[in-house]
Amino acid sequence: MTEIHDAISSSPNGLRRRDFLKGAAVAVAGIGLLPQLALAQGAIVALVHTQAAGDNGPVDSMIAKLNAIAAERGFTPRIVYASDAATYETIFRTLGDAGAAVIVSTFNEVAEAFKALAPEYPDTKWIQLFGDPIEPSLPNVVTVSYDYYLGCYLSGLFGAMMSPLGKLGYIGGISLPPLNADANAIKAAMTTVKPDATLTVAFAGSFQDPAKGQEIATQMYKNGVDYIQTDSAATDAGIIAAANEIPGKLVSGISPAQYKLGPKSVAAIVSLDFGQSLYNEVAATLKDGWKGGHTKTGLGTGVIDFILSPVFVDQGDPALVAKAKEVWPKIEEARARILDGSLAVPFNTTL
Amino acid sequence: MIDFIVAVLRSGTPLVYVALAGMIAQRAGLWHLGLEGIMIIGCCATIIGIVLTGSYALAILIACVLCILASMLLWFVIEKLKANPIIAGLGLTGFGVGGTALAAQSIFGSQAAVTAPFGAPRLGDSFGAFASLSIFVAAMPAVVALLWVLLRRTRFGLQLAACGEHPFAARSLGIDPERIRLFALCVGGVLCAIGGAELASGSLQIFAQNMTAGRGFMGFAAVVFGAAHPVWTALAALFFSLVGAIGIRAQILFGDAVPHDLLLALPYLATVLGVWISGRLRGGAKGANGFSELRDY
Numbered sequence: 314m315t316e317i318h319d320a321i322s323s324s325p326n327g328l329r330r331r332d333f334l335k336g337a338a339v340a341v342a343g344i345g346l347l348p349q350l351a352l353a354q355g356a357i358v359a360l361v362h363t364q365a366a367g368d369n370g371p372v373d374s375m376i377a378k379l380n381a382i383a384a385e386r387g388f389t390p391r392i393v394y395a396s397d398a399a400t401y402e403t404i405f406r407t408l409g410d411a412g413a414a415v416i417v418s419t420f421n422e423v424a425e426a427f428k429a430l431a432p433e434y435p436d437t438k439w440i441q442l443f444g445d446p447i448e449p450s451l452p453n454v455v456t457v458s459y460d461y462y463l464g465c466y467l468s469g470l471f472g473a474m475m476s477p478l479g480k481l482g483y484i485g486g487i488s489l490p491p492l493n494a495d496a497n498a499i500k501a502a503m504t505t506v507k508p509d510a511t512l513t514v515a516f517a518g519s520f521q522d523p524a525k526g527q528e529i530a531t532q533m534y535k536n537g538v539d540y541i542q543t544d545s546a547a548t549d550a551g552i553i554a555a556a557n558e559i560p561g562k563l564v565s566g567i568s569p570a571q572y573k574l575g576p577k578s579v580a581a582i583v584s585l586d587f588g589q590s591l592y593n594e595v596a597a598t599l600k601d602g603w604k605g606g607h608t609k610t611g612l613g614t615g616v617i618d619f620i621l622s623p624v625f626v627d628q629g630d631p632a633l634v635a636k637a638k639e640v641w642p643k644i645e646e647a648r649a650r651i652l653d654g655s656l657a658v659p660f661n662t663t664l
Numbered sequence: 665m666i667d668f669i670v671a672v673l674r675s676g677t678p679l680v681y682v683a684l685a686g687m688i689a690q691r692a693g694l695w696h697l698g699l700e701g702i703m704i705i706g707c708c709a710t711i712i713g714i715v716l717t718g719s720y721a722l723a724i725l726i727a728c729v730l731c732i733l734a735s736m737l738l739w740f741v742i743e744k745l746k747a748n749p750i751i752a753g754l755g756l757t758g759f760g761v762g763g764t765a766l767a768a769q770s771i772f773g774s775q776a777a778v779t780a781p782f783g784a785p786r787l788g789d790s791f792g793a794f795a796s797l798s799i800f801v802a803a804m805p806a807v808v809a810l811l812w813v814l815l816r817r818t819r820f821g822l823q824l825a826a827c828g829e830h831p832f833a834a835r836s837l838g839i840d841p842e843r844i845r846l847f848a849l850c851v852g853g854v855l856c857a858i859g860g861a862e863l864a865s866g867s868l869q870i871f872a873q874n875m876t877a878g879r880g881f882m883g884f885a886a887v888v889f890g891a892a893h894p895v896w897t898a899l900a901a902l903f904f905s906l907v908g909a910i911g912i913r914a915q916i917l918f919g920d921a922v923p924h925d926l927l928l929a930l931p932y933l934a935t936v937l938g939v940w941i942s943g944r945l946r947g948g949a950k951g952a953n954g955f956s957e958l959r960d961y
Contacts, residue, residue, distance in 0.1 A: 365765065365873040394765075488924045515915040518928035522877040523777075523868055528675055529912050535667050536916060547777055547872040554868050558796060574779065664920045 357413040358383050358595060359391040361404055363420055364520055366394065370546055370568035371419075374588030375442075379417070382595050388414065401426040409434035415598050417591055419443055427454055438598040439605075442590060443491075446607035453605050457594060460611035461491065462498040463651055464583035465542060466658045467619035467644050468565045469502030469512075471581060472540035474640040475563060475633070479503065479510030482538040484529055484552055486520035486545035490662035495544055495583075497661040502647075513538055514664060517548045526551030534562050542583065543567060553579060561630065565619075572624040580625045580637060583617075590616045613652050619644065666793040668909060673794075674867060676905030677801045678703070681859030682883035683890070683901040684811055685852030690892040691815060692848035693828035693841070694742065697753030700880025701760025702734050702853060706860020708764035711871035712771060714780040720865075727857040734760065735853035739846045757880065765873040777872040783865035798866040800858055804898075807855075812894040824848060859883075882935055889938035891946060900938060907934040 360379045366372045376392055383390035391413070395404050401418075405426050408416050417440040418427070424444055431439045431454045441447075444456040472481045483499055485492040496514045503510040513533055517525045526548035530541055534555060540563045541556070543549040549566055556562045556578035564575060566582045590610060597603055610616045621641060626634055650656035682699050689696035709730045713723025734756060741752045768778050784798035791797070815821035826834035827841040834841055863879070864871050882904050890897030911930035914922060 366769065513916050514919065514924075515912065516924045516928060518925075519877050521872055521874045523870055523872050523875060524675065524678075524863055525877070525912075527868060528671055528909070529915070532667070532671060532912055532916055547875075550777060550779070550870045550872060551868055554870070558867075664924075 356388050357391050357408065357411055358388040358415045359393065359408045359413045359417065360591070361393045361395050361401070361408070361416065361418040361423070363395050363401075363418065363422060364546055365396070366392075370549070370570060371585065371587040372546075373570065374568065374586060375417070375419075375591045376588075378588035378592040379595070382592050386599065395423075398422055402430065405430050406433075409437055413437050415440065415595055417442065417595065419587070421445055424456075427451075438603070440591075440594045440598070442587060442594070450606050455594060455597075455605050455608060457590060457608045457610060459585055459590070459617055460609065460660075461583065461585050461617055462494045462660060463612050463658055464585070464617050464619045465495040465544075466498040466502045466651070467647060468542050468581065468583050469499035470506060470647055471619070471637075471640065471644055472499070472542065472563075472565065473503035473506035473510050474643065475580065475636060476510070476539035478537065478539065479507035480513075480536075480538045480540075481510060482513045482515070482530070482533040482541035484526060484533075484541055484543055484545055484548070485514075485516045486548055487518060488516050488664065492516075492544055493664045494660050494662045495542070496664060498658055499542055501659055501661075517545050520546035520548055522548050523551030523554070527555045530555035530564075531558070534559050539563060540565070540580075550574060561633070563633070569620075572622050576624045576628040577630060578625075579622050580629065580633070581619060581621050584620050586616050612648060619648070668913070670794060670797065671909045671912075672902065672906050673797060673801050675908060676902045677798075677804050677866065678859040678863040679879055679883055679886065679901040679905055680804055680808070680898045681800070681855045681862065682880055683886035683897050684807065684894065685855035685859070686884045686887040687890070687892050687894060687897040688811070688815070688824070688848045688852050688855075689845075690887050691828045692824050692845045693831060694749050694845060694849070695753065695884075696738075696849075696852065696887075697750050697881075697884060698734070698738050698756030698760070699753075699852075699856060699883050700876055700878070701753075701757035702731050702738075702856040703860045703863070703880045703883075704760045704764050704874070704876045705734050706731050706857035707864035707875055708767060708778075708860075708871050709857070710861040711778050711780045711864050711869070712767065714782065714865065714869075715772075715778060718781075720782070720784065723865075724857070724861055727861055728854050731853035731857035731860070732850050733853075735849040735856075736846065739849045743842050743845065761874055761876075764871075768871060768873065777870055780865060780869045780871075783867065783869040784861065796867060798862060800862040800866060808894055808898045815894055856880075882931065885935040885939055889935075889942045891942065903938070904931050904934055907931050 360375055362372045364372050366376055379390050393404055395401055401423055415438045419442045421444050427439050427441055428447060431451050435453055439454040441456045443459060446456055447454060473479055481503055483496045500512045515529050517529060526545060530552040541552060542565045543552045553564050553575040556564045557575050563580045564578050566579050571579050621637060682703050686696045686699050706727045709727035710723050713726040714720060717723060738752055738756050741747045742749045772778050787795055787797050787802055789795050823839050824844055827844045831841040886900035887897050890900035908931040911927040914927045915924055
């Protein structure tokens with residue numbers, strides 16, 4: 314009788330159902346204990362990034378700064394890549410169960426999960442970088458927005474002054490409202506320098522497709538564009554590769570890590586230092602009196618700026634470097650006027 | 665016009681190589697949904713190989729070996745562990761995408777995408793407007809022709825097709841379908857390695873996580889559209905690239921007059937259209953065993 318039962322409960326490959334169920338139960342129990350094990354190691358500061366690391370930009374910068382502040386303040390860092398929106402809630406809940414002191418994540422796509430879970434984990438401080446304000450605000454959630462378009466405005470001024478014919482390009486990852494606003498800011502700036510200047514806007518459809526970025530940039534350059542502002546994370550590498558192939562073509566990137574990818578082509582960057590912003594916000598949570606709400610970050614905060622590449626100044630075409638140095642005081646002047654409020658930059662999210 | 669042809673060849677060549685890998689597997693009776701995973705292994709191994717060895721030939725060799733190993737893993741899971749080939753293929757894709765990200769981070773840290781100091785040899789100035797293309801682009805027509813001869817004009821090609829269409833009949837003639845499929849997947853592994861190498865090092869010299877961005881699945885669609893025929897499959901892959909290049913050009917030319925998202929979706933719309941046309945022409949997709957009415961794995 315037992316033999317018959319064994320024969321029924323065994324698969325053709327010899328795996329007995331009972332053994333399989335026992336193993337599965339042990340595995341499930343182990344997984345259930347994982348948050349408790351993590352808790353035992355000390356306070357956790359977690360970064361849940363929704364774009365892949367290795368982008369030479371925001372994500373890498375945040376990871377580096379998270380590790381830095383964790384080392385300084387004695388936290389245990391946890392870095393989790395959430396590639397799929399369906400996993401957000403599970404990841405945040407697991408971190409909450411593990412007693413995470415601070416959870417940092419990025420972009421509006423995590424807002425719903427934050428709203429749902431933050432009240433359930435009141436002892437955890439939640440930071441959403443690049444997010445809209447949550448209404449009504451939650452006491453343990455801070456959202457941070459960035460006026461990146463102000464940096465793009467300065468890039469538009471610079472590009473229009475650097476391009477002999479006033480032909481500029483903009484390549485974004487995906488057409489999203491903040492990216493559309495960046496493109497519109499460039500357009501608004503360049504027409505103040507050259508009224509007949511043109512901006513060609515294109516999107517790669519992905520923040521992680523350098524081959525597509527190269528394809529688009531090559532076609533733009535062949536069409537006479539002289540200067541492209543990138544806004545597409547890891548896709549930027551392809552745009553810079555395209556600029557490197559045609560002497561005299563320029564790029565404005567998004568991160569200092571891109572200087573080395575195009576010493577002669579990456580003339581400048583519109584820097585959004587996500588890492589510094591993460592550092593600032595996590596450090597703020599440690600201060601007495603911290604409370605949730607919304608923080609707006611723009612020029613003059615150390616997080617957003619338009620920076621001339623020192624590598625380009627050192628290794629770029631001498632004529633282009635001289636031109637860049639010549640026009641730079643005008644960029645500084647525009648920056649000062651934005652900061653003192655005498656220059657208003659339109660925020661337009663419609664292309 | 666020449667620039668446009670160059671753009672199509674540049675973006676289409678990786679797709680052609682990967683589609684050819686899927687085509688061979690399809691003829692052997694396997695729906696190869698692991699192309700994406702093996703292709704990204706090829707991308708990653710090529711760039712890491714260049715950085716670590718300083719030799720392009722060694723890097724390609726490493727990429728080929730790793731892609732063959734991944735193909736052998738797929739064969740083992742399907743043939744020996746009797747897993748569903750579609751599920752196994754998708755699993756391999758997940759393994760490839762996740763494994764390469766892990767490998768790049770483990771070796772180089774998480775601070776940057778991996779950039780190689782040089783890439784694939786270029787055709788050079790004697791090729792005029794095509795100078796910037798890599799040697800893999802020039803080799804592509806020859807590879808297609810070679811595969812056509814191999815698959816349509818040799819005893820091995822007929823045995824391969826027999827294993828795909830009527831494995832029991834093939835077995836009755838002393839042919840071992842398992843072994844033939846292993847060989848088909850290994851050849852496909854080499855083609856995926858070349859496709860990945862072309863994507864990562866043909867003109868870019870960089871590996872970024874998930875950089876294949878669905879090209880493996882488009883290659884699989886090209887196999888279906890091209891009816892697993894070497895020439896038609898290659899042309900289908902080039903057609904998808906052509907549509908993609910048109911989408912990019914349309915973005916640049918039409919500006920904001922046409923929604924960017926619609927233009928970006930053109931290659932995928934073309935893929936769906938191609939598969940639909942293929943189904944209408946040939947009476948719809950067959951079962952999971954390729955062309956076969958019989959299951960033999």
